[in-house]
Amino acid sequence: MTIKGKAYIAGIYEHPTRHAPDKSTAQLHAEVAKGAIEDAGLTKDDIDGYFLAGDAPGGLWPMVDYLGFNTKKLRHVDSTETGGCSYLIHLGHAAEAIAAGKCSIALVTLAGKPRTGVMPPRAAGAEADFESAYGATTHNAYGMCAMRHMHDYGTTSEQLAWIKVAASHHAQYNPHAMLKEVVTVEDVLNSPMISDPLHRMDCCVVTDGGGAMIVTTEEIAKSLKKPLVRLIGHGEAMKGPRGGKDLDLTYSAGVWSGPRAFEEAGVTPKDIKYASIYDSFTITVLMQLEDLGFCKKGEGGKFVADGNLISGVGRLPFNTDGGGLCSNHPVNRGGMTKILEAVRQLRGEAHPKVQVPNCDLAIAHGTGGLLGVRHAASTCILERV
Amino acid sequence: MTEAKKYNAPVTNPETAPFWEAAKQGKFLIKRCTACGEPHYFPRSICPFCFSDKTVWEESSGEATVYTYSLMRKSPTGPYAIAYVTLKEGPSLQTNIVDCDLDKIRIGQKVKVVWKPTDGAPLPFFTAA
Numbered sequence: 001m002t003i004k005g006k007a008y009i010a011g012i013y014e015h016p017t018r019h020a021p022d023k024s025t026a027q028l029h030a031e032v033a034k035g036a037i038e039d040a041g042l043t044k045d046d047i048d049g050y051f052l053a054g055d056a057p058g059g060l061w062p063m064v065d066y067l068g069f070n071t072k073k074l075r076h077v078d079s080t081e082t083g084g085c086s087y088l089i090h091l092g093h094a095a096e097a098i099a100a101g102k103c104s105i106a107l108v109t110l111a112g113k114p115r116t117g118v119m120p121p122r123a124a125g126a127e128a129d130f131e132s133a134y135g136a137t138t139h140n141a142y143g144m145c146a147m148r149h150m151h152d153y154g155t156t157s158e159q160l161a162w163i164k165v166a167a168s169h170h171a172q173y174n175p176h177a178m179l180k181e182v183v184t185v186e187d188v189l190n191s192p193m194i195s196d197p198l199h200r201m202d203c204c205v206v207t208d209g210g211g212a213m214i215v216t217t218e219e220i221a222k223s224l225k226k227p228l229v230r231l232i233g234h235g236e237a238m239k240g241p242r243g244g245k246d247l248d249l250t251y252s253a254g255v256w257s258g259p260r261a262f263e264e265a266g267v268t269p270k271d272i273k274y275a276s277i278y279d280s281f282t283i284t285v286l287m288q289l290e291d292l293g294f295c296k297k298g299e300g301g302k303f304v305a306d307g308n309l310i311s312g313v314g315r316l317p318f319n320t321d322g323g324g325l326c327s328n329h330p331v332n333r334g335g336m337t338k339i340l341e342a343v344r345q346l347r348g349e350a351h352p353k354v355q356v357p358n359c360d361l362a363i364a365h366g367t368g369g370l371l372g373v374r375h376a377a378s379t380c381i382l383e384r385v
Numbered sequence: 386m387t388e389a390k391k392y393n394a395p396v397t398n399p400e401t402a403p404f405w406e407a408a409k410q411g412k413f414l415i416k417r418c419t420a421c422g423e424p425h426y427f428p429r430s431i432c433p434f435c436f437s438d439k440t441v442w443e444e445s446s447g448e449a450t451v452y453t454y455s456l457m458r459k460s461p462t463g464p465y466a467i468a469y470v471t472l473k474e475g476p477s478l479q480t481n482i483v484d485c486d487l488d489k490i491r492i493g494q495k496v497k498v499v500w501k502p503t504d505g506a507p508l509p510f511f512t513a514a
Contacts, residue, residue, distance in 0.1 A: 129395035129405075130427035133501075133508050134481045135457065140467045143455030151453070151492045195457045243425030243433040244476030247452055247469055372453075373479065 004264055007095035008221030008230045009382070011040025011214030012340045014321075018178045018328060020208040021116040026057050026066050028111035028210045033067060036212035041224045042105060044069065049076040049103030049215075051094055053086035054120060055112040055331045063109075076103035082236075083368025084278060084333040086110075087213075088378035091339060092234030094215040104217050111210025112331030119332075131373075138280060138332070139203065141372035143195035145249045146283040150197060152250055152298065157197055159301035160282040161188035164201050164325050166309035167279065171322025173351040178205045179326040188282075202282040204324035204334070211336040213343070227347040233265025233381035240374035250298075252367055253377035254291035261379035262293070267361060269293040272381075274345040274356045275316055276338035278366035279323040285309075288365055289316075292379065311354040320345060320354035335366040339380065346384040360384045390462060394505025400430050403442055405506035413445045413498045413509055415476060426476040447498030448473045449511060454482060454490050470496055470511050485513035 013035025047069055056063045060077050076097050080089050087110055094106040149155045165185055171177040191200040221228055237256035241247055279285045286300035295303040308314035321327045321341040324334040342362040344350045362382045369375035397405050407414045416428040420437035431438050454468035466482040482490050495514040500507035
């Protein structure tokens, strides 16, 4: 059995806010839900599947009640929590549920307030006593990956900086982007060192906000008004130090999730016209491009240099909304916005300055957790019908 | 920066208590599986490689080399160096490099275990060998 072509993304919404001191987290979930439902041309009472992750206050029971779903109709729920890539996994799981007939109109929401609210604490794992004292943060966990990648493959800070430069070229056209200024490689290298070798401009923004999508059947999608965008391949995977054997921080779980998605879709990286690639840090993008097969392991630095990720300039237009590096990283979780911009590209609704001509095949890929510690990865291949 | 950083005591549990008891004696323990022969860290009762329950405690030399590191500069208590080090016995583990010139840390550098006190068992860290 396959989910290939079984599920369509019929509604999308990205909250325009990046700073929401006057809103609650639950309210942001409701606003993005409303946005996605209206984009699809549906109503709240049509929803029969609901997917959320750890950012939703209280989880499923409180959110289902707060949003006021029709509980006689709601028949499938999923609270898979894999950090920033949760929503990519939700898309795959929604497709599975739709293919199995367990629901027909699924809503996925993400929202939160890392800038103006309280972030939910992360539950301790079995490793806590053996690691919590060492102060692993996102910055230094990804810094360790970059440091080893540079050591093993000669990757440079200049090459990493090109990823931020490309994102900034796209962000200048996004009125909602938090950082709209076009930057240069020198700007990135001259920004303060945060955690070696990552500079401030190697890091994504921190934003309040959120996003949502509606996933549905072919029949229902065709009855609605939006251009048809469907999921044709999905993969998910996990990676961690696993007892400390053969530690290698230069690759991510994308080496497993990527091939699973490409195989299901029956396409290869060469066929992809637009790529949404999780960009918590510049090194995240570089490693994932290698892991997904857009270039060989160790050649990511050369691949991203000289504007190769800039729409209209390079071979692989990426994150044309400005991505997490410049536009939005709601709740420190970038998976949802990766899907949303891929759908905009496939619909032809991206900004004209960054729209990829005849964009009919896109990838949305992300990781969750800490790349240098323990993480998940998920890959979605999307097609315009 | 003269004041020593204070660390929380490990919570400990029945599975890991022998590690922390040994730590109080200055011994750094790892686990080895007698079924497949593989050592691992942090310690589990069931081998994460072959899933045998025949795991035994073994004292590590505490000697290691730096696999990777990052100097975190955005910290209210001053810069600190997170690292993965690879023990002579094989397993790699997350730690901080402490009590040495943090700007001189390099991948491949030799380091050795040192202990930092808490209100309970001490915690293992690594410093230049």
